[in-house]
Amino acid sequence: MNIRNLCLTALSSLFCLSCSTYLNQPVDFREARIGEKTAATEKLSKLPEPAEKVVVGVYNFRDLTGQYKASQTGSTFSTAVTQGGTAILINALEDSGWFTTIERENIGNLLNERNIIRSTRQEYQAAQANEPQVPPLLFAGVLLEGGIVSYDTNIITGGMGARYFGIGGSTQYRQDRVTIYLRAISTSSGKILKNIYVSKTILSQSLDASLFKYVKFQRLMEAEVGVTRNEPVQLAVTEAIEKAVEGLVIEGVEEGIWQVKEGENPDSLIQSYMKEKQEAEMENLYNGKLVQRTHSxxxxxxxxxxxxxxxxxxxxxxxxxxxxxxxxxxxxxxxxxxxxxxxxxxxxxxxxxxxxxxxxxxxxxxxxxxxxxxxxxxxxxxxxxxxxxxxxxxxxxxxxxxxxxxxxxxxxxxxxxxxxxxxxxxxxxxxxxxxxxxxxxxxxxxxxxxxxxxxxxxxxxx
Missing domain, CATH: 2.40.160.20 (Porin)
Incomplete structure (x- = not known):
């Protein structure tokens, strides 16, 4: 009896870890909602104000992995990561408050529309002497390039389980990893001003418990319950891109590439970021802390x-x-x-x-x-x-x-x-x-x- 109680207690503890997911099961249609924020979004909004916003152009922030989703039933043409990296990057640049982003991803559409404006004015306003001209386009002082360079699946997998007298449960987990690079390029010289490297792990978990027991003669009780939780790949990519934009701003300020608004003091922010970067450099792929043993x-x-x-x-x-x-x-x-x-x-x-x-x-x-x-x-x-x-x-x-x-x-x-x-x-x-x-x-x-x-x-x- 004591062992059975121990098993039930262990299973209860397991489900407490994901009780939020389990107690909010979807039972009806849900309305459209504003997109979720990530942990990096809040940090972007707290950056100091710039002395002057930097005009940047983003032609394409591509998926460079070439990977498709794994499937056990056959071939699939769904990609492993989002193809909307450019849209995510532009949104992150806007959230930071440091950049004025100009349209470059679909520049052909913009130029065509401007030509239509010119031809329409020439056709219907030819008699007017002071015909207004189409304003010139902004040009970018900095280009942002890069992309999603890798999506590694199953870098860590594992689980555990126990069963006693028909009562049991198990848990499994899997960790994937997405990696991006973001670089800033000067349009006047072609020099690469900064190159930022960010990775983000993606966690998938499953918990289940089951009961298979004769409660009396010819009376069998069987029950099972479980929950699976997968971290969305799109949110992981979003958080990685937002983290890269944060790093681009802070490292750019630290190296004098761009300036903060007069009266703002970025020293504490730079120190916090550099400490975080130093700690990240001392960790390996599996979050182990790297050290140098110097004693003899x-x-x-x-x-x-x-x-x-x-x-x-x-x-x-x-x-x-x-x-x-x-x-x-x-x-x-x-x-x-x-x-x-x-x-x-x-x-x-x-x-x-x-x-x-x-x-x-x-x-x-x-x-x-x-x-x-x-x-x-x-x-x-x-x-x-x-x-x-x-x-x-x-x-x-x-x-x-x-x-x-x-x-x-x-x-x-x-x-x-x-x-x-x-x-x-x-x-x-x-x-x-x-x-x-x-x-x-x-x-x-x-x-x-x-x-x-x-x-x-x-x-x-x-």
């Missing part, structure tokens, strides 16, 4: 427990204290030396305190990220440090060990670690009982802190 060695202190697997039943977790030193050969490989004191126990049958010395070779799997798994293996020596051993039994053992852990780099000088290790003693006398052919072994579990010392030779200043 580390000194660690670890606390945890030890668990014996020997000839007695019901092993108990005993305390563990360990101090270790690591010398890095490069960013990934290191040599580790450690000393530990711990207790192995099968109370009331067995209890013994030990001191151990270990030598390991280790490998850091993701050296350029702040959170990285690591593996290490090696050999060591074990010595009993109390007098509980019966006469004639060994108190010292040679051993081999291997383990897996996680390291989180808090800063250049300090790290947190969690580690699990399997120790093989090559002896059946670790618990002072010889029984069967299997040697005794034990496990260490620990968490600790490491103080990073020194610097890699390549990072030392001359």
């Amino acid at each position: 060695s580390s000194l660690g202190i670890n606390l945890g427990g030890s668990l014996i697997s020997g000839d007695f039943n019901s092993p108990e977790l005993g305390p563990l204290v360990k101090v270790d030193f690591s010398q890095y050969l490069n960013n990934s490989f290191y040599i580790n030396l450690g000393g530990s004191a711990f207790e192995l126990s099968n109370n009331p049958d067995f209890s013994q305190k030990y001191a151990g010395l270990d030598a390991n070779a280790g490998f850091l799997v993701l050296p350029n990220e702040d959170l990285s798994p690591f593996i290490q293996a090696g050999g060591g020596y074990l010595l009993g440090i109390d007098s509980n051993a019966p006469d004639g039994n060994d108190k010292s053992f040679f051993k081999a060990q291997y383990g897996l852990g996680l390291e989180y780099l808090l800063g250049p000088k300090i790290s947190l670690k969690a580690f699990a290790e399997h120790n093989i003693t090559f002896s059946d006398q670790l618990d002072y009982v010889i029984n069967g052919n299997r040697d005794d072994h034990y496990f260490n579990f620990s968490i600790g802190i490491s103080f990073n010392l020194g610097a890699m030779p390549s990072t030392k200043s001359n």
